[in-house]
Amino acid sequence: MKRILLVEDDGGLRTGLVYALMKQGYEAAGVRTCQEAERTWREESYDLVILDVNLPDGSGYELCAQLRRSSEVPILFLTAADEETDIIMGLDIGGDDYITKPFQLAVFLARVGALLRRSGRFSQEGTYLCANGITLERLTREVKKDGAPVALTAGEYRLLCLFMEHPGIVLSPEQILGRLWDCDANYIDTNTLTVYIRRLRAKIEDDPSDPHRIVTVRRMGYKWNAAG
Numbered sequence: 001m002k003r004i005l006l007v008e009d010d011g012g013l014r015t016g017l018v019y020a021l022m023k024q025g026y027e028a029a030g031v032r033t034c035q036e037a038e039r040t041w042r043e044e045s046y047d048l049v050i051l052d053v054n055l056p057d058g059s060g061y062e063l064c065a066q067l068r069r070s071s072e073v074p075i076l077f078l079t080a081a082d083e084e085t086d087i088i089m090g091l092d093i094g095g096d097d098y099i100t101k102p103f104q105l106a107v108f109l110a111r112v113g114a115l116l117r118r119s120g121r122f123s124q125e126g127t128y129l130c131a132n133g134i135t136l137e138r139l140t141r142e143v144k145k146d147g148a149p150v151a152l153t154a155g156e157y158r159l160l161c162l163f164m165e166h167p168g169i170v171l172s173p174e175q176i177l178g179r180l181w182d183c184d185a186n187y188i189d190t191n192t193l194t195v196y197i198r199r200l201r202a203k204i205e206d207d208p209s210d211p212h213r214i215v216t217v218r219r220m221g222y223k224w225n226a227a228g
Helices: 011-023 034-043 060-068 084-093 105-124 154-165 173-180 190-204
Strands: 003-007 027-031 048-052 075-079 097-100 128-131 134-137 142-145 214-217 221-224
Touching (some): 003 011, 003 034, 011 105, 048 060, 060 084, 075 084, 084 190, 097 105, 154 221, 173 190, 173 221
Parallel strands (some): 003 048, 075 097
Antiparallel strands (some): 134 142, 214 221
């Protein structure tokens, strides 16, 4: 049974979402504040964290950054703002997905299921990949650049896996989004992908402003340059 931690200060929404998650067969816990979330996180382990952005004693962004210091757990942001800057900020900090309020319950549950499926699929594979100074062991989820460990979020890790599985092949934004966010995920746009590409390049490229591993192919997409 997958365990989910929901951090949401709206009592009615929190109760309703916890109930809906439990009806779907998940074990769900709901808390109101950052402090409660930190305590609950220390006491239990979870497969997914759902964070409201605005909390009574802090920000979901701050809580996400704190979780990312010690965990790669998938994180889904709930936000009332649909401004691009707010969405990009959440993804930059380490969030894996976002959904803006108000949202349909069916859409929310689909996003939760997609995040959990992707996380499980990538963690169960055990293939060792190595190219252009980057090594990746999917059984342990260890990534190294020229022998030095690289800390990636869950989303960055999945994106790197996808590129290294298809060396030299140009992948369109639609192909990448379809692979990482499931084929029916029409709610994801290319801004999300742009953020992930930029974040991943910052960690694996020698010069992110002049990338040689993840190469942009003008008007077509991106490809993994295996040769270097």
